[in-house]
Amino acid sequence: MPHLHIIAGEISGDTHASGLIRELQTLQPEMRFTGLGGQRMREAAGQGIEDWVEKAGVVGLWEVLKMYSYFKGKMTSSTEQILRERPDAVVLVDYPGFNLRLAKAVRAGGYTGKIIYYISPQVWAWKKGRVKVMAKVLDLMICIFPFEKDFYEKSGLPTVFGGHPMVDRVHSLRREWKREPNLVGWFPGSRLNEVRKLFPTMLQAAKAIRLQVPNARFVASAANERLAQQMRDMAEAAAMPEAKAWIEVGTVYDLMQRCQVGAVASGTATLEAACFGLPYALVYHVNQLTYMAAKLVVKIERIGIVNILAKRDVVRELVQAELTSDSLAAEMASLLTDHDRRAALEKDLADVVATLGEGGAYRRAAEAVIATMEK
Template sequence: KQFRETLKEIEESKPDAVVLIDYPGFNLRLARALGKQSPHQKIIYYISPQVWAWNRGRIEQMARFLDLVLCIFPFEADLYNQSGLRAVFVGHPMIERLRAQKINIERDPNLLGLFPGSRLREVRKIFPVMLESVRQLQKQTRNMRFEVAAASAELARKMTEMLDQRPPDRQVIEIKVGETAAIMQRAFAGIVASGSATLEAAYFQLPFVLIYKVAWPTYLAGRLVVKVKYLGMPNVLADKEVVPEFIQHRAKPSSIIQAVRRLIENAHARERMISEFDTIAGKLGESGASEKAARAIIEEIHAKIDMKRVN
């Protein structure tokens, strides 16, 4: 119903261009339908689907019904243009938000940041692994404290319930809502769930390890379609393992803690990772991604209007 209503509204309003943002399941289908319904209408995609990860063959199909893709990663634009789909790199919109959240603070050598994700489903899988890692790390380094970044008050409540089942851990672990950026800047190292938080941690130069854990059917299905060497975007952008990845059955607390201790105790390992983060952050572009995207959209519309005049 929503799809048909959207299609009808676009047909009735007759815009010069339609800008589709993210949400590929809905938007790729909509773009295909719009291409048939209004073949002369400009269709622009902002924050493109990650087809480079699961099906590069779809790029040529997308080129049949998309006029322009506005990319947030530089390698996406190169890949699309090589495949015949016109694309422009505009930069990552999160840079503006993160820059505004920068604070002047020294890192606490006894503080480890925990970032278990923003969805309840992933928190349920990943937070217990983090708690067991904390328990083991406490045995080895008594002075460590831990701060957990909760994406919402609801997630904080759920994590508190999980934490209350482990009374000894409660004394050294604090759950904080809405303080992800601050924790990333004051912690000495971190354990981060795979997702956009890994790019945020890289931007704030927090040495960290990555965890990914889902239900086994989900993992096995993903293995069949995902075609990239690395899961974390910092590693994808660097095209090498800058951040240790602990995926599914490899997400064992003993292995995670060994990697975390290396980042805490080995100054050379810390400095090397932070140096790599500088390069990775540079690939996300400068601030002003939204303005560049808007400018590219306006230029595309003007090009269409100019073409009409010529014809």
């Protein structure tokens, strides 16, 4: 019975890993799975997956440092489990801070099975030198952006471009919604520290937008009920109790199709918004220590994947000090009132999305995993 150990550490990784698992089960129904992930992976693979995503999915240097002992313990237990059980392959899904260290640890411990990376880490943005190390410990990289294949292969790491899973996902989630005039969508992220940083600014921006666009309406996406309650509390603290009625849970993809414009937290959701054609601005704000540390290692001018793929500024990036309630309000008001600008942005987003492949990403990734395991 083939045995695959798979690790994802964030909600998006849990989603991608569960899609990969289901395709692997279709191709090899007898395959057994162990590892770390989230609820979707457990639903797909069973009790061999430990659900740790909610605790593991923290963002920021300081936030990670506060949980150092937790992550050290997970690193030790995961390494020991892999070396003890000797799975046929280990699949690491995104989450490079943990997963790349784990790959080196199990190789150093004598693991000789296949190590496959899915959802390639963006080392081209921050630590290009890591690619040489990755080429020594990994057997295959499965990337989801077309430009990444040449980047990794130049270092001798076998690489497959599997296409972006978002393409399939958007096809399945697309509805017959029509964009509602003057509806502004707030998408403050799926992590509590993101929401704490971004949603208060969005609330204040809403006040300023109404001064410029009096008939503007607002809706806010909460990833779960716990975050929704935090957002309701923020609305109360901002003396905007009416804003509690804006908050919806579990409707993010519908909102991305209904809203005329939006503001989206940096991360996976910005590409989702692009795939749904939502004219949006990217917003990003983290602890200043985290931001300063990131600036020392990040080697790219833009942080939004749409802008990186386009090699130019397609969407406006409001980052750190540039993100204020006034700057956010001005950008949303501009997109609401300037039809030509909004239409041009929609076309640019469609052009970028067209580079991501035509679907079937999880199936191609599963085929690549099995082919590598059988070598």
